[in-house]
Amino acid sequence: MPSEVKILVTGGGGFLGSHLSDALLDRGDEVFVLEPGGTTKVRHLIGHPRFRVVRDSVLSLDILDSLIAQVDLVFHHAAVVGVEHYVGDPYEVLNVNVNGTQNVLKAAFKYGRKVVLASTSEVYGRNPKIPWREDDDRVLGSTRIDRWCYSTSKATAEHLCFAYRKMGLPVTIVRYFNIYGPRLDKLDAGRIITIFMGQLLRGEPLTVIGDGLQTRCFTWVGDAIRATIQAGVAPGTEGGIFNIGTDVETSILELAKLMIEIGGGNSTIRFVDQREVYGESYEDIPRRVPDATRMREILGITAETPLREGLARTIESFRDEVAPRGVARAAGA
Numbered sequence: 399m400p401s402e403v404k405i406l407v408t409g410g411g412g413f414l415g416s417h418l419s420d421a422l423l424d425r426g427d428e429v430f431v432l433e434p435g436g437t438t439k440v441r442h443l444i445g446h447p448r449f450r451v452v453r454d455s456v457l458s459l460d461i462l463d464s465l466i467a468q469v470d471l472v473f474h475h476a477a478v479v480g481v482e483h484y485v486g487d488p489y490e491v492l493n494v495n496v497n498g499t500q501n502v503l504k505a506a507f508k509y510g511r512k513v514v515l516a517s518t519s520e521v522y523g524r525n526p527k528i529p530w531r532e533d534d535d536r537v538l539g540s541t542r543i544d545r546w547c548y549s550t551s552k553a554t555a556e557h558l559c560f561a562y563r564k565m566g567l568p569v570t571i572v573r574y575f576n577i578y579g580p581r582l583d584k585l586d587a588g589r590i591i592t593i594f595m596g597q598l599l600r601g602e603p604l605t606v607i608g609d610g611l612q613t614r615c616f617t618w619v620g621d622a623i624r625a626t627i628q629a630g631v632a633p634g635t636e637g638g639i640f641n642i643g644t645d646v647e648t649s650i651l652e653l654a655k656l657m658i659e660i661g662g663g664n665s666t667i668r669f670v671d672q673r674e675v676y677g678e679s680y681e682d683i684p685r686r687v688p689d690a691t692r693m694r695e696i697l698g699i700t701a702e703t704p705l706r707e708g709l710a711r712t713i714e715s716f717r718d719e720v721a722p723r724g725v726a727r728a729a730g731a
């Protein structure tokens with residue numbers, strides 16, 4: 399790879415894509431972002447001489463062709479993400495995550511460009527063997543249960559990568575485990591930390607689904623991005639799959655308590671029935687833990703940022719977004 403690399407980040411206006419763009423620009427790379435959604439998360443980069451946003455979709459092969467022709471490397475982060483989509487709009491999940499990936503690979507193959515696919519811990523489904531190694535089995539429920547469409551869409555994207563790999567395309571797959579940080583999702587939407595965050599900032603009870611004993615390995619975005627860049631540029635990563643995450647487990651109940659403790663205020667905890675939130679057919683996964691050996695030994699990265707520290711930074715950033723510091727102070731908040 400040349401020292402200044404030209405890079406396409408699909409879905410670069412999203413949470414991870416925006417942090418990835420920041421880090422790539424800091425390295426001195428030139429970054430093209432393909433993003434049909436809003437550009438709020440990259441608004442601080444607009445006008446940067448080495449940064450460009452194209453407002454279009456990975457479903458457009460022509461656009462991908464013209465962009466990939468100009469770059470050395472592709473981080474394919476575009477996807478339809480979030481439980482509300484898996485159960486509410488499975489067609490869009492499958493269409494973008496499978497057909498969009500197919501388009502990226504087709505164009506990358508034409509020009510011989512390396513692709514890093516952003517995949518997910520959801521690929522392992524509910525395999526009860528913990529921790530999960532990259533070659534472990536996928537254990538999924540019925541196709542009648544829409545929540546599995548996301549896992550299946552990403553696994554299909556991985557299969558497509560390996561099919562292209564067999565034809566000679568350099569590909570690397572990263573499987574993220576609950577990455578969090580500033581710019582995650584909108585307050586009250588998307589993932590658990592932003593749902594809790596909205597409730598916390600309004601001083602409302604944090605709603606824990608079920609008994610709250612299900613665990614996740616919450617991974618600080620900065621650690622995940624360092625590993626992602628290594629997956630793109632380090633030698634010896636091609637054809638590999640890498641779990642990206644910490645192996646420190648935190649229950650959802652502990653997360654809620656920690657956010658209340660760090661955030662201050664008067665929030666309490668309220669338990670709600672899972673069926674009330676996701677309906678009858680949702681299946682939750684009790685534990686999700688990566689074996690991070692390959693990330694540590696091959697990518698040379700450990701997800702070492704403690705949850706307490708990362709959450710404090712995340713809460714602070716959301717507070718600033720809701721009420722910019724100066725305004726809050728002037729109002730005596």
Ligand SMILES: NC(=O)c1ccc[n+]([C@@H]2O[C@H](COP(=O)([O-])OP(=O)(O)OC[C@H]3O[C@@H](n4cnc5c(N)ncnc54)[C@H](O)[C@@H]3O)[C@@H](O)[C@H]2O)c1
Binds near residue numbers: 410476578582
């Ligand atoms: N954050 C995590 O913990 C996590 C965990 C597992 C996997 N991932 C994967 O990482 C990637 C980024 O996730 P994120 O957390 O930043 O979510 P995100 O929703 O913030 O980012 C995804 C981006 O893709 C964009 N997108 C949607 N449809 C598109 C299309 N047709 N063309 C181009 N872009 C499109 C969205 O507008 C969004 O900006 C996704 O592929 C996701 O599956 C993330």
